[in-house]
Amino acid sequence: MGVYMLEVVVENKSAAKDPEGETIMRELMHRNGFETVRKVRTGKYLRIEVEAENKEKAREIVFKMCNDLRIFNPVIHVCSIREADV
């Protein structure tokens, strides 16, 4: 068994709107002189340390957990998982 660190990013599917990102771009960035910003998408970030036999297993556990606990909703979100250094 080893300990693996995984980074989970949950964001709206690309076809779905992201009012929070749009508001940040319009009201904060554009209004304050950063007019070159073309798009902002917000999301949720989790860094999870998990015990597992190997990194594939670790990934499996984290994905299943995020799905079962509805940390993301496959109807509207995409959930990407990548490994990081412990």
Place this chain on the structure above:
Amino acid sequence: MPLLGGVEVSLAEEEIRKVREILGREPNAVEAGMIDVMWSEHCSYKSSKIVLKQLPKEGERVVVGPGYDAGVVDIGGGYVAVFKIESHNHPSALDPYNGAATGIGGIVRDILCMGARPIALLDSLRFGPLKSSHSKWLLRYVVKGIGDYGNCIGIPTVAGEIEFDESFERNCLVNVVCVGVARRDEIVLARADRPGDLVLLVGGATGRDGIHGVTFASRSLTENSEEDRPAVQVGDPFTKKLLIEATLEAIKTGFIRGLKDLGGGGLTCASSEMAYKGRRGMEIDVSKVHLRETGMTPFEIMLSESQERMLFIVDPAGIDKVTAIMDKYELQWSIIGRVIEEEEIVVKANGEIVARLPTKILADPPTINREAKKPAYLDELLKIEPPPMPSDLSLTLMNLLSSENIASKEWVYRQYDHEVGIRSVVKCGDGDAAVLRILGEDKGIAVASDCNSKHCYLDPYHGGAGAVAEACRNIVSVGAEPVAIVDCLNFGNPEKPEIFWQFKMAVQGIADMCRALSIPCVGGNVSFYNDDEVTGKAVKPSPVVVSLGVVEPLSSIVTMPFKEPGDEVLIVGETFRELGGSEYYYTIHGIEGGKPPIVRFEQERKTLEFVLEAARRGLLKAAHDCSKGGIAVSLAVMSIKSGLGADVDVAAIPAEEMRLDELLFSESHSRFIISTSNEMAEECFKLARKHHVTLSSIGRVKDDGIFLLRFKGEKSLLCKVDDIIEAWKKGFERRMGWG
């Protein structure tokens, strides 16, 4: 799925034949997409239209009845109340947060597009029992979605109801209500009737979201529904708040000749329905529409259900003035077309015609006469044997009070801002209905929503009638006069004759009750296909009724809690042995059948008239109707709300022959518990005789901290008030995993 115009459509072969027959040609892809959407159950009401005809729509106060985005009733003094209910069941079952939030967004637009300022929200929610983590997830995020959206746009959520039952496990019901007020002369209709007027699209940019949302809502959820493209949209409450203010300001210019929101069916639905109402047509250039994504096709633009959009029909003379208002609020807008003489919808893209359809084929699709058949299981269910009498009635009451259907829903409504706007006079939990003041007047609007789906399952006719009766009882309880209803009819698949029978019977019940009370139904919504394709199970029939009343002056408002020790406690109406579908059977005995309550139409009317007059004459100190959990629960809640005890002699309750537990927990209609001072009691009896209503004194309010029900010399049920408060207040939180 079959093909029409080269694209897949959700229509039956018979309907496809009809399209070709009416058009006399094969539609192209854009036209087929538009027809597909408009002929869906959601937009066309093709199965329900024939049945809905029997609802009474006329009344002295009716300004705008069914067929528009919301019902409008005159409330006197130059004011109108605008209200509407809508379902957002399918999206909420897949994405509870965004599904519920956009439900609020949609219903707010419905009120706004009549020219009224939205002032209050209500929600009627139905989920599976909370022992399931899926149900908890749905409930938590539906409530959060409603709260976040409603709170952001500054409209209070003032009332509602929640029911739990196994049948809603996979198909939750999320019905949302919005109430608005306007001056009578400010009402705008969703109509385009003057050729040459400009068509102005305002608000959110159009994207690919929600394409085919309505066809998706017009079929049952499948295992694969989660994988579909996001048919659920994401709401944007900040844009909505700007849209509300800009719209109301634009109306004041006098140049807005028609107004409609873009909801299900998007631009196709809004343009064709407005043109059809005005007996005109519309020309739309999709290349003018402001877009969120690049490369969108005319098909996608015409069908997109992107949120926060409104369609204005503007007098050309005032277009600059109106668009200047939109600019002021930093809302995007585009002039996308004009009203035309010919009764057709012409869609252009880059100068070329991409669709040309008669308005009628879109806005008035053929109806379907569906078969109805009484389900075979019903008679069996009604015949069940009564369960054994519980040995400890005090414990039974505690269990009922802490059950998810009866326990306080404070956990839910404290997540909502229910006071923003300074109109809330009677707030969540203080009365059977919420009361909102009309600013600057000594007048209020009362609203309440109701439905008992367990009763409806056993007897949809009396269940439908009962929903109207209960909603009106709730209005009268606060001292208001019910003036109109709207309904939201949630059922399974109408292609199944047993489901369609439930639907027909429920609507008939609603219609008969409305007639008996002389109250019109001014609008509503039908949601079919609330069933699970995998298990084949449909939701219990749930015709949710919202009643709106007027209370004037505000000093005649009555609330639910007991007021003072020594006050006399009375019961209005008679109790019958009607335990079928009761909370008592369901929670305590796990029984689904039995003989459910029936509505005694004439008696209901008299009872309502009596309580209303008593409230207006200032005879009532507290009032609460008897519904879920029967007399025992109604009395207990009045005690809980006041912290005061009660000493009640159950033998004094007018009733037919039955066991003590049945008497305490039967859910018969036409009953209220009221409290009054000793001096007023005699007046109450006089008034009851005048109205031919049964009234009986059953006990007194006490300050000894004890809730006591006596029967023939015995203390049959005795609880500490503190204990019933604890059971009722904590019951719900505990089930959600808190407290």
